[in-house]
Amino acid sequence: MASRTAHPYVCARCASKLAYQNYAWPAIPLRKSYATKSESTDKPSAITNETQNAPSNTIHSEPTPEPGAMSRRLQEATDEVLLTGGKAGRRAIKDAGFSEELKEKLLAKVKDAQFRSQYAAAFSEVDMPSSAGEGTRITATSQPWAGQETTEDSVLRMLTDTHKPLDRELRGRPKIPDPRPVDMRMRQQSKLNPGHRVANARDKASMYTSLGLKESGGGSDERERAARREEFRERFQPGARTLPNTLAGLASLANQRIEDAIARGQFKNIPRGKDAAGPTTRINNPFIDTTEYIMNNMIKRQDIVPPWIEKQQELVKAAHTFRSRLRNDWKRHAARTIASSGGSLEAQIERAQQFARAEKLHNPRKGDVDQIGTPIDSTSDAVAVGNGQQTSMSAEESHNKERSTIETKAPLLEPFRDPSWLKTEQSYLELSIKNLNTLARSYNLMAPELAKKPYFKLERELSNCYAEVAPLVADAIRDRATRPQKPLVEAVGDRPSSILDRFGNHGTKAKIHDSRAPHYGFKEMWRDLFSRQER
Structure with missing residues (x-):
């Protein structure tokens, strides 16, 4: 009969305590040096061979001890x-x-x-699950907040606050331009127009005219020309255009130039205050290139006029003088010719008005001919063409109506012309037109393409003159008939008497006698006075 051995009773708390005491804890190395290589790294082949030839029981060796808290830190x-x-x-x-x-x-x-x-945004997008929403994806791929606003975001915010974007209804649909192939073949340089070549040569040579290459009486002083030559000479010396590379160097250079400008007196007459430079829409708009506007404003403030502007003023003045003289001469000649045909004043005025109606019917007036030019841009050109078409249609309708009413009232005369006067003035008119065309040609060589003016033609100028003067002939005849006439020949010595002459001798002329008798004095006056009383 086998004997039964009684085991002592162990509670759960004691069992756990005993298991905790008997467990083999891994040793924590208190100090680990990385200065030298371990022996395992020096002989990897030996370790590999040993591990391969080792028995199977060595596979279940002790686990590698984990690093302690200090090592991990x-x-x-x-x-x-x-x-x-x-x-x-x-x-x-x-x-x-x-x-x-x-x-x-x-x-x-x-x-x-x-x-x-x-590339944090790309990694976050790759690691993101497919079930993530659009907002989550945008948040994950956006740039994280670094504590301060970037320059790009600041500029965009300021532009949006200053210039509010258009509403969605007012915005146009974005149009992606079609890609066009770029021709990379070598091409010959296009030949310039002779007029353009002359204009470019004149512009390039204008800066050297004041350097003494062409002597002129009204040029600058000799000292100024010498200083300018010295400045041009310094520009082409080696190292003349070098600039500092540091902020301190740039600041010192700016301060030096400011001090030089103060010494020259360029800061004396600068307007100051709020109203010194009025706010303009173009200069405050960041979407518009303001280079041309600022240059034009500088030229305007300094009273600088380009050469082609001066030539334009000369051309306009010469054309205005020629047209004014032509109209005055023709008006005077037409009034005299119509008045010399006889009849009463009312008949002469009526005849002049009939000539004016005939002129309006056959040669209508075409606006102000003094404004000669070309359209500024395509928009104004299109608007001008549209307005011109509407104006021409309306003018044609009114012209037809007026013509029908005039033809029903009375028979029309032919427009007034005088070939003899035209033959007399032919040489003067042709010479004037030639002079104006010479001025226009020299102006067109200097002016840009959009500011060029057409040439003058004698027939067009005479037609405009007839159309403008015809309505004024009747008034000229009336003024000529009603104004007081002046004597053609004045008598010798027949001058208008003064006020003293009228009060003294009642306008009679004094008679002077030449005599050799003694001078008439005070004694002779008393003698004549008493002799008159005795008589």
């Missing part, structure tokens, strides 16, 4: 220095004497962290 500190320290952190790791394997491992971590931080 030191490793985290090293990684943090590598990631945030930059070159200083890498230099510290190199100077610490770590092994090459550990250095490569740490540097690989640094490169991986830099790559992930540079």
Whole structure:
């Protein structure tokens, strides 16, 4: 009969305590050095052979001990220095004497962290599950907040606050331009127009006219020309255009130029205050190129006139003088010719009005001919064409109505012309037109394309003159008939008497007698006075 052995009773608390005491805990190395290589790394082949030839019971060896808390903290500190320290952190790791394997491992971590931080949006989009919403995707791929606003966001916010975007209804649909192939073949340079070549040569040579190459009586002073020559000479010297590369150097250069300008007196007459420079829409709009506007404003403030503007003023003045004289001569001749045909004043005026109606019917007036020019741009040209078409249609309708009413009232005369007067003035008119065309040709060589003016033609000028003067002939005849007439020949000595002459001798002429008798004095006056009383 087998004997039964009684085991002592052990409670659950004691069993757990005993198990905790008997468990083999891994040893925690208190100090771990990375300065030297381990023997396992020095002989990898021997370890490999030993492990291959070892019996199967060695596979279940003890597990590798985990690093302690201090080791993990030191490793985290090293990684943090590598990631945030930059070159200083890498230099510290190199100077610490770590092994090459550990250095490569740490540097690989640094490169991986830099790559992930540079393309964080792409990594977050790749790691994002497909069930994520659009808002989550936008938040994950957007740039994280770094504590301050970037320059691009600041500029965009200021532009949006200053210039509010259009409403969605007013916006146009974006149109993507079609890609066009770029011709990369070598081409011959296009030949310039002779007029353009002359204008470019004149513009390039204008800056040298004041340097003494062409002597002129009204030029600048000799000292100014010498100073300008010295300035041009300094520009082409080596190192004349070098600028400092540092902020301090640029600041000192700016201060030096400001002090030179103050010494020259350029800051004396500068307007100051709120109203010094009025706000303009173009200069405050960041979407418009203000270079041309600022240059034109500078030219306007300094009273600088381009050469072609001066030529334009000369041409306009000459054309106005010629047209004014032509109209005055023709009006005077037409009034005299119509008045010399006889009849009463009313008959002469009626005849002049009939000639005016006939002129309006056969040669209608075409607006102000003094304004000669070309349209500024395509928009104004299109608007002008549209307005011109409407005006021509309305003018044609009114012209037809007026013509029908005039033909029903009375028979019309032919427009008034005088071939003899035209033959007499032919040489003067042709010479004047030739002079105006010469001025226009020289102006067109200097002016830009949009500001060029057409040439003058004698037939067109005479037609405009007839159309403008015809309504004024009747008034000229009336003024000529009602104004007081002046004597053609004045008598010798027949001058209008003055006020003293009228009060003294009642307008009679004094008679002077030439005599050799003694001078008439006070004694002779008393003698004549008493002799008259005695008589």
